[in-house]
Amino acid sequence: MMIALQGPTTSLVLEPRGSAPPAWRWWGPRVDAGALPSLVDSRPAASFSPDVDQPLTVAPAFGTGWFGSPALRAHRAGRNFAQWFETASIDEGDGLIEVTLVDRAAKVTLVQRITVQGDVATLSASVTNDGDDVLDIDWLAAGTLPLPADCAGIRSFTGRHNAEFVPQLEPMPAQGWVRDNRRGLTGHAGPPGVFVMGPDTGWHAGRVHAAQLAWSGNHRLSVERDDDGFWTLQMGEALAPGECRLSPGARYDTPEMLAACSSAGLNGAIQAFHGAIRARAPWPGTGMPPRAVHVNSWEGFYFDHDEAALMALADRSAALGVERFVLDDGWFKGRDDDTAALGDWVTDSAKYPDGLGPLARHVVALGMSFGLWVEPEMVNPDSDLARAHPDWALQVDGVPQLTSRHQLVLDLRRPAVRDYLFEAIDRLLCDLPIAYLKWDHNRDLAPAGGAQGHAGYHAQVAGAYALFERLRAAHPALEIEACAGGGGRIDAGIAAHTHRFWTSDCIDAVSRVRMQRGFLHFMPAEMMGSHVGASPAHSTGRRQGMAFRAAVALPGHLGVELDPAALSERENAVLSDAIARYKQLRAQFHSGKVWLGEGPDGLVWQMHGEPGALLLSVTRVDPTTFRHPPAVTLPPLAGAGSLRVRLLDLATEDGHPAPDAALFGAMRGDGVLFDGDWLAQAGLPMPAMKAESVALFALETH
Known part of the structure; x- marks a missing residue:
């Protein structure tokens, strides 16, 4: 019998294995977990491998047959460095799984917690020293998650002071991808997070697995190919040498890892993250006040x-x-x-x-x-x-x-x-x-x-x-x-x-x-x-x-x-x-969803709000290379029905105005009606825009 945590569009599935740690079966778009065959029935024995199968578990162990990234690296003055975990308990609640693993020889208890709220999973782990001498912790992952074999690329960010959030797009590596931070604070590269893209994934469509670590210090993010041709995603605090030494009975808790899987492209993952951050925000009981200028x-x-x-x-x-x-x-x-x-x-x-x-x-x-x-x-x-x-x-x-x-x-x-x-x-x-x-x-x-x-x-x-x-x-x-x-x-x-x-x-x-x-x-x-x-x-x-x-x-x-x-x-x-x-x-800007997108000829856009009441901001940084402004397709509007589009502002410099057209005069007045499917497929006509200008539209259900 599988154990599944279900979000509206996603599933996380574990398979209990008796005394052995439960194995990961799936993290991705929503599936019927009851229809999955067991690992015993579906994994033939592999050559040159331990006789006891070592699949990816909820907390893969070091030194006992799993050769990918371990969840825990620990030792007692160089001894008890290899773990052999057994399942002590699996507790299930509303949107919660808590797996308690014990290593009786090393005298270690590891607890992995996974909760799901909406389509965001929150993972964290703790390790307790059950022995009578010091246990040194070199690494404990907040979570280890499986990724499908057809992942195609990694989207992350780098940067420096005065140049933050520089996007990085890389193909999946032959073996692994790692981002380590040792600065003591988050760093100007941006949050400790990563987006793993499926095949043919873009802003609005395709599968994305994304995660970020809720921690303001040293961190390690890794994506690694396993022996089965699949991938694993891991995050945790990057501990300095000797930083985590547990006395008898002491416990170390990881930061939380927020993980989202979207079948609606990057924007689906972005919106899931926004919901999770809003749920964590420390507003007083009356909620967020209007954001003061x-x-x-x-x-x-x-x-x-x-x-x-x-x-x-x-x-x-x-x-x-x-x-x-x-x-x-x-x-x-x-x-x-x-x-x-x-x-x-x-x-x-x-x-x-x-x-x-x-x-x-x-x-x-x-x-x-x-x-x-x-x-x-x-x-x-x-x-x-x-x-x-x-x-x-x-x-x-x-x-x-x-x-x-x-x-x-x-x-x-x-x-x-x-x-x-x-x-x-x-x-x-x-x-x-x-x-x-x-x-x-x-x-x-x-x-x-x-x-x-x-x-x-x-x-x-x-x-x-x-x-x-x-x-x-x-x-x-x-x-x-x-x-x-x-x-x-x-x-x-x-x-x-x-x-x-x-x-x-x-x-x-x-x-x-x-x-x-x-x-x-x-x-x-x-x-x-x-x-x-x-x-x-x-x-x-x-x-x-x-x-x-x-x-x-x-x-x-x-x-x-x-x-x-x-x-x-x-x-x-x-x-x-x-x-x-x-x-x-x-x-409107500060509630609802955000969609990011790109148009032709260097245009970028973002849309805020909810279907029926949206604000669209289209930005041109460089001069156009086209004779006539290209329309901007807005895929999120598919199926939205009839929309009234108003041009609220064309932020550009005075003098030498760009050519205008009657359509945009109407948009500045009562607005113009468009069908959402037309806007999604053929696109919204754009006014002529100089370099360094922004067009702001309101799109409302008619």
């Missing part, structure tokens, strides 16, 4: 804080329709550049003689909420905190304390460190009307040694999570933005503790088109910090028009990162109109 002071002022000038910025921002004012780095004592004062969370009396209260109250009186930048996990050597507690920074005997951005990393394993940080931030939150923290993390962990010289990567992440939770428990209405030099800490683990991600420190709108599409592979639009930056962009030097900059930022969590005083009257008007449009449309 931000202004952030950083690129307008950097460290040059002037209270009167910042109040004037608040005045100008409120006049534009901004709803939240965020004061960035440079507000605390001695912070005139990035070389000093990090860790001393006291207001600089030279810049703010009466503290931050007057500025915060001025902001609130304008009808905006007040937010503040902090970087609690770091410390400058040139700070009162470092001088008082030099041992509080991560360090390893005999290894230099390597600085990055002139800062060291505080050891969050230490209760005293977490207490200090909680008290410092809590004091600010109690004394000021702070509704929002932009929480930064501006370096990798190197070296990451704790008080006794042992590796502290895992404990650092756990300590950060604990600090987030303690602050949110004390201030339930507080919203927190996760930032790490931009997109260096975007993952499903920290998504359970924070409310927004800063996608990248690069606000160049052309760069952001690619980055934001990469972000949407894993996270929903309402968590995507997307700001209108200055022109030329500070990170690239490129210039883009205000209409294009605002239109690219529109679908995410909109913000402004410039001083409106530097804008022309026309630019201020365009930005004000964009903010008003965002407020009208944000409920």
Whole structure:
């Protein structure tokens, strides 16, 4: 009798085998598990193989006949390195399987948990030391999943600071594919996730197996071909040497692995991920409030804080329709550049003689909420905190304390460190009307040694999570933005503790088109910090028009990162109109589904909402190479019936307008009726679009 967890369109199937660990039979599109033949009946003996068959199990063991990636690598001072697991119990519940395996010789208990909600499976594992001496854990997979033999390619992301979410498309390897991260935090390559594509898979059709690890530290992802010609997918925390040593009775728990299988192409997997992240989001009991329009002071002022000038910025921002004012780095004592004062969370009396209260109250009186930048996990050597507690920074005997951005990393394993940080931030939150923290993390962990010289990567992440939770428990209405030099800490683990991600420190709108599409592979639009930056962009030097900059930022969590005083009257008007449009449309952008797609001649598009009430954004970055604009096919609209299409905006630069046509004049008015099947097959006619322009449409059931 098979054990199956069924989602609406997917199945996970295990076969119990008596005392042997249950074997994987299937993860993929929904099947009738009762019709499967048993492994005993369907697997002939293989030559040059153990006489006892070793199929892929729920937790494949090391050293006893399974030669693929093991779920566990552990030992006792070099002994008990090979596991022979037996099934102690298989517990089934509503959408849950929990398999308990024991190795009586090695005195180890391994528990694999699998739950299904919708079409997303969540896997995690734990290992307990049942012996009377130390058990060293080198690796424990959060989950091991089977993949079909006809997988065709791997879609993943790489990147760096200011250039996150660079897509990578690779054919299936001859043997294996591995992504290791040893930075101590998620990294600028994006979330620890991967999409494994079936044959002929695209945005809208075909099979995709996708997974991401809910963890903000070191990680390992692997896809490996097994001896049967199939593939296995594994994820887990990448443990440093000696980092996980279990004393008798102690237990190690992995992070969670979120896994989705889609038969509707990449978009099906993307939508499943969005649903899973939304379920984890830490909104208060009333749910997600409308995502407030931000202004952030950083690129307008950097460290040059002037209270009167910042109040004037608040005045100008409120006049534009901004709803939240965020004061960035440079507000605390001695912070005139990035070389000093990090860790001393006291207001600089030279810049703010009466503290931050007057500025915060001025902001609130304008009808905006007040937010503040902090970087609690770091410390400058040139700070009162470092001088008082030099041992509080991560360090390893005999290894230099390597600085990055002139800062060291505080050891969050230490209760005293977490207490200090909680008290410092809590004091600010109690004394000021702070509704929002932009929480930064501006370096990798190197070296990451704790008080006794042992590796502290895992404990650092756990300590950060604990600090987030303690602050949110004390201030339930507080919203927190996760930032790490931009997109260096975007993952499903920290998504359970924070409310927004800063996608990248690069606000160049052309760069952001690619980055934001990469972000949407894993996270929903309402968590995507997307700001209108200055022109030329500070990170690239490129210039883009205000209409294009605002239109690219529109679908995410909109913000402004410039001083409106530097804008022309026309630019201020365009930005004000964009903010008003965002407020009208944000409920649609930030709920329902997201579809990504590509059109001919370099066009890219994304669609937000639900059938019957959709917003379509079509972006052109480069100039067209065609005489007439090609139509854009929209496969998700097949079967949608009659739709009224309205052209809400064509975000492009003033002057020298592109040729128009009567159809688009009608679209700007009451709209034009199209059949969904026509739009899916023949496509939506497009207006002439210059380079760096965005067309925004509403599609509603007629």
